[in-house]
Amino acid sequence: MRETLTQKILKDHLIEGEVTPGQIIQCRVDIALGNDVTAPLAIQAFKELGLRKVFDPERIVLVPDHFVPNKDIAAATQAKTMRDFARQFGITHYFEVGQMGIEHALLPEKGLVTAGDVVIGADSHTCTYGALGAFATGVGSTDLAAVMATGQCWFRVPETMRFIYHGTPQPWVTGKDLILHTIGDIGVDGALYHAMEFTGDTLKGLSMDERLTMANMAIEAGAKNGIFESDDTTVSYLKNRTQRPPRYYHADPDAVYLDVHEYDVSVFSPQVAFPSLPGNVHPVEEAENIPLDQVIIGSCTNGRITDLRVAAKILSGRKVHSDVRLIIFPATQAIYLQALKEGLIEVFVEAGAAVSTPTCGPCLGGHMGILAEGERALATTNRNFPGRMGHPKSEVYLSSPAVAAASAIMGKITHPSRVAGKEAP
Amino acid sequence: MKLTGRVWIFGDDVDTDQIIPARYLTTFDAASLARHCMEDADPTFPQKVKPGDIIVAGKNFGSGSSREHAPIAIKAAGVACVIARSFARIFFRNAFNMGLPIFICESLKDAVREGDIIHVDGDRGEIILERTSERFETAPIPPFMQTLIDAGGLMSHVKKTTSLQA
Ligand code: SF4
Numbered sequence: 001m002r003e004t005l006t007q008k009i010l011k012d013h014l015i016e017g018e019v020t021p022g023q024i025i026q027c028r029v030d031i032a033l034g035n036d037v038t039a040p041l042a043i044q045a046f047k048e049l050g051l052r053k054v055f056d057p058e059r060i061v062l063v064p065d066h067f068v069p070n071k072d073i074a075a076a077t078q079a080k081t082m083r084d085f086a087r088q089f090g091i092t093h094y095f096e097v098g099q100m101g102i103e104h105a106l107l108p109e110k111g112l113v114t115a116g117d118v119v120i121g122a123d124s125h126t127c128t129y130g131a132l133g134a135f136a137t138g139v140g141s142t143d144l145a146a147v148m149a150t151g152q153c154w155f156r157v158p159e160t161m162r163f164i165y166h167g168t169p170q171p172w173v174t175g176k177d178l179i180l181h182t183i184g185d186i187g188v189d190g191a192l193y194h195a196m197e198f199t200g201d202t203l204k205g206l207s208m209d210e211r212l213t214m215a216n217m218a219i220e221a222g223a224k225n226g227i228f229e230s231d232d233t234t235v236s237y238l239k240n241r242t243q244r245p246p247r248y249y250h251a252d253p254d255a256v257y258l259d260v261h262e263y264d265v266s267v268f269s270p271q272v273a274f275p276s277l278p279g280n281v282h283p284v285e286e287a288e289n290i291p292l293d294q295v296i297i298g299s300c301t302n303g304r305i306t307d308l309r310v311a312a313k314i315l316s317g318r319k320v321h322s323d324v325r326l327i328i329f330p331a332t333q334a335i336y337l338q339a340l341k342e343g344l345i346e347v348f349v350e351a352g353a354a355v356s357t358p359t360c361g362p363c364l365g366g367h368m369g370i371l372a373e374g375e376r377a378l379a380t381t382n383r384n385f386p387g388r389m390g391h392p393k394s395e396v397y398l399s400s401p402a403v404a405a406a407s408a409i410m411g412k413i414t415h416p417s418r419v420a421g422k423e424a425p
Numbered sequence: 426m427k428l429t430g431r432v433w434i435f436g437d438d439v440d441t442d443q444i445i446p447a448r449y450l451t452t453f454d455a456a457s458l459a460r461h462c463m464e465d466a467d468p469t470f471p472q473k474v475k476p477g478d479i480i481v482a483g484k485n486f487g488s489g490s491s492r493e494h495a496p497i498a499i500k501a502a503g504v505a506c507v508i509a510r511s512f513a514r515i516f517f518r519n520a521f522n523m524g525l526p527i528f529i530c531e532s533l534k535d536a537v538r539e540g541d542i543i544h545v546d547g548d549r550g551e552i553i554l555e556r557t558s559e560r561f562e563t564a565p566i567p568p569f570m571q572t573l574i575d576a577g578g579l580m581s582h583v584k585k586t587t588s589l590q591a
Contacts, residue, residue, distance in 0.1 A: 038491060041493055049584060066447075066450070067450075074452055122491055123490075123491050124490045138491040139515065140492075140493040140515060140523075141491075142523060142579050145580060150583060150587050154569065189484055189485040192514065222513060365447050366448070383440075383442070385442040386443060386465055387443065392464075392465045
């Protein structure tokens, strides 16, 4: 008893050790993930073991998304390494260009991750799946190699920090604003090594897309994982989608937390993270009038269908400012198709935006929208470190899709209500 | 483990994009990564770093992405160890999994100057600053991490301890 959500899930996957904060334990892993940057390193390490099979070909997920469609010959070689491995070892869940999406949008959408899972990914934003009630955390390539061989991983049992959100958010205030505010409050190492447990009446009204956005950025506070308690929204999201039965866990009422942070969200404005840390957060009012060269809407943080709907609502019948390049990335093929069917893509193109096939692309300064020296971008992504989107002397601000769309129209950072009124969709 | 080296100083929150920018991630060849090590934090670092040098940094070193390319680049650049006030968790994991020694030390950063020589004794958990003969303590390495180091990294540990089906 007296256990947090994270501790309960770890306990049910325990192979060796004691689920006490600070202890190192060995756990069973339900799903292990790699991408075109991290998997090739893992594959090399795995091959050095000389094994002829992986622990379970249905529990490994490989997604080329960072530098695909292949950016150059080196990127093509990495993607091929992963593809060849997937074929050789019969990996069920390998997603080729044309079916893929950004990994952290794709796995929940395809039902590959479910409530109660332990998921590791050789990508720091693996923490996204905490929105589904899973324990999910980013690891390195060598960890991925070890899991591919054994189905097991070592973890240091984290302490849990509890985040409680009360009140009704104002128009245009979204899950992205809640998590930006939280990171601004506790700092980029405020949750270092710890689990973040998100709860409170505000979150009951939050869509799964917004929860995924919040859990996605737990790593930006240094956390091991971010996790939501399952509720009706979780159950209905997983219904008819998940490929394995979900296991719903709840924290004990007397669970022991490292500390508790409470927020009244009714007073929040849309939030903006200034360069060059995701914790350098200010209300949008303090950012207004900062001129922009580029706006990016997309990524594993905010490239889902509800994000695109908000952007389309603001961009509809309006034009992108002549000084700004607006680039929009639906996060998966299914989201792209849905946006097409709903007429959102037409809205974007008519507004003067460039719309791309799913890829990580500019989010990590990979391709498709790199910044020159001195240029400034506003992005719905999760990181704004120096050089993140291109030249080391370029700048990135972070915001929600609503702020990004409004800012693209005005050519400078702008509160969405200035463009589209007080009524958010 | 005993190391002696010349110090390079970095600040707080040095993230993996500064350690090895994503634009170089189309390879995992260690020597190519080393040529861009710490480039976005200090563009001249790859030229001036010498084998055996030591990086001393502030809090949250290695934050950001899970890329193992970061400890690989640092190790391949010849850096003997990294000493910081704290490390981001995935970087911490990766460093042990790959065999790059790292030490947590709160007080060294404020005492040390760039170019200073320091002596690190990993077993005793102490660092000596040659210029002033001052002594600093480092946090002890957790026993499991020590097992990983002794085994020569995670993969060798897996090989030794797990019965794998060929
Ligand atoms: S969209 Fe950006 S943050 Fe998300 S997985 Fe891709 S590179 Fe990483």
